[in-house]
Amino acid sequence: MRLHGLNLRGIHHSPPLREFPPFREIPPLGSWGGDGCYDGTMADVVIIGGGPAGSAAAIALTGIGMKVRLYEKARFPRAKLCGGFVSAESLADLARLGVLDAVRAAPGIPIHRSRITVPSGAHAEANLPAPALSIARAEFDDLLLNRAADLGVEVIEKAVAVLPEDEAPWMIIASGRQPGQGPWFYGLQASFEDRQPEASTIEIHLVGSGYVGVVQQGTGRINVCALTTRQAFREGDGSPDQALAIWMDQNLRLRARLSGAHRQSRWMSVGPVAMGLRQIARPRRLFSGDAACVVDPFAGEGIAMALRSARLLAQAFSQTGQSVETTYTRAWHHEFDASLRFHRILRQFLERRALQEIAVQGMALFPGVLRWLTRKTRPTYDEISDPRPFPIAAQG
Numbered sequence: 273m274r275l276h277g278l279n280l281r282g283i284h285h286s287p288p289l290r291e292f293p294p295f296r297e298i299p300p301l302g303s304w305g306g307d308g309c310y311d312g313t314m315a316d317v318v319i320i321g322g323g324p325a326g327s328a329a330a331i332a333l334t335g336i337g338m339k340v341r342l343y344e345k346a347r348f349p350r351a352k353l354c355g356g357f358v359s360a361e362s363l364a365d366l367a368r369l370g371v372l373d374a375v376r377a378a379p380g381i382p383i384h385r386s387r388i389t390v391p392s393g394a395h396a397e398a399n400l401p402a403p404a405l406s407i408a409r410a411e412f413d414d415l416l417l418n419r420a421a422d423l424g425v426e427v428i429e430k431a432v433a434v435l436p437e438d439e440a441p442w443m444i445i446a447s448g449r450q451p452g453q454g455p456w457f458y459g460l461q462a463s464f465e466d467r468q469p470e471a472s473t474i475e476i477h478l479v480g481s482g483y484v485g486v487v488q489q490g491t492g493r494i495n496v497c498a499l500t501t502r503q504a505f506r507e508g509d510g511s512p513d514q515a516l517a518i519w520m521d522q523n524l525r526l527r528a529r530l531s532g533a534h535r536q537s538r539w540m541s542v543g544p545v546a547m548g549l550r551q552i553a554r555p556r557r558l559f560s561g562d563a564a565c566v567v568d569p570f571a572g573e574g575i576a577m578a579l580r581s582a583r584l585l586a587q588a589f590s591q592t593g594q595s596v597e598t599t600y601t602r603a604w605h606h607e608f609d610a611s612l613r614f615h616r617i618l619r620q621f622l623e624r625r626a627l628q629e630i631a632v633q634g635m636a637l638f639p640g641v642l643r644w645l646t647r648k649t650r651p652t653y654d655e656i657s658d659p660r661p662f663p664i665a666a667q668g
């Protein structure tokens with residue numbers, strides 16, 4: 273069920289919602305546990321945010337029989353600044369969530385190779401350990417949210433949720449990136465029309481202030497997405513087109529790649545983006561996706577972590593041993609700590625120009641190193657051939 277500010281049909285399960293939009297307070301809700309009884313006006317768990325972390329958590333928790341309500345401040349489908357690279361290990365999670373076929377049927381592009389270039393002109397490329405996908409976030413996020421609604425999650429769009437003071441309902445905070453300590457980065461993204469898009473390869477072009485990712489994202493369309501510094505905006509007089517022109521002067525392979533490509537959307541920008549861990553859990557509050565930790569977009573791993581966290585949440589609520597918070601926190605660290613350590617090393621590499629040159633020239637000679645690096649930045653691997661679905665509880 274998807275509800276939003278302008279259409280309150282079918283809201284009979286909910287307490288009256290007076291302020292749409294914006295929705296400022298979360299109405300009192302039933303709590304998880306206790307004697308296990310709840311009536312139709314209550315939810316076991318409330319999720320804040322309908323991005324990949326929130327929708328996946330909603331699907332997974334519905335699958336273990338919980339009654340879920342999800343608040344999303346936007347009205348979907350909504351544009352989202354992102355490279356739109358969905359890594360291979362996400363596909364197994366998408367299969368478990370029951371959306372893999374829908375995602376594959378959407379206008380996405382399978383990605384088999386990665387290429388990295390540096391300003392000197394050197395470049396390295398390698399096959400990905402397994403095929404990934406490139407898809408616009410507007411479509412991807414909408415598919416996931418629809419799946420949650422189809423399974424009976426009460427989805428309330430155009431609703432800005434705030435954390436209540438008391439700890440009454442269990443809440444999953446999946447509201448995306450929270451403020452963090454510097455260094456701060458800024459993201460830019462636009463779609464370009466490209467007559468000869470190079471399908472199946474994701475490219476990362478390193479430039480003085482960061483990097484520019486280029487990937488096909490539909491017929492004749494490429495997604496250009498950069499992570500850069502505030503200084504780079506200043507150098508471009510605050511104009512993204514100007515900043516891109518400067519980066520194209522710095523990296524001639526980027527120039528060659530984008531020559532003849534015409535921008536066909538407005539630029540989107542986001543920032544400041546601060547990488548790193550925020551928090552995983554506090555009493556009756558569990559954090560997921562970017563709300564828990566922001567990873568460097570370079571690795572294209574943010575969506576994968578958001579999806580994988582849903583499985584960890586379902587496992588934490590299903591077990592009967594330790595507290596849900598402790599189980600989830602431990603499982604989260606067990607799942608992601610190793611790849612996060614590697615991301616930190618990667619960041620050092622991205623900040624040192626001389627190191628980049630040497631490393632990329634080395635990778636050009638030994639492509640196996642790039643494949644190894646790609647694997648190291650990722651959490652544990654699952655074979656897509658054996659996706660065990662989340663058990664989907666009967667609704668009623």
Ligand SMILES: Cc1cc2nc3c(=O)[nH]c(=O)nc-3n(C[C@H](O)[C@H](O)[C@H](O)COP(=O)(O)OP(=O)(O)OC[C@H]3O[C@@H](n4cnc5c(N)ncnc54)[C@H](O)[C@@H]3O)c2cc1C
Binds near residue numbers: 320354355448573
């Ligand atoms: C430049 C850049 C490029 C990137 N490229 C990639 C890539 O190619 N591949 C990849 O895997 N990752 C990429 N990422 C990272 C990826 O975008 C995030 O990791 C991912 O979006 C996290 O999903 P999420 O659900 O946690 O948060 P989000 O996707 O941010 O979703 C949060 C949702 O919560 C809603 N919300 C927020 N506050 C409230 C509230 N109070 N009440 C109700 N709703 C609320 C928002 O409207 C939003 O829909 C990139 C990031 C950047 C900055």
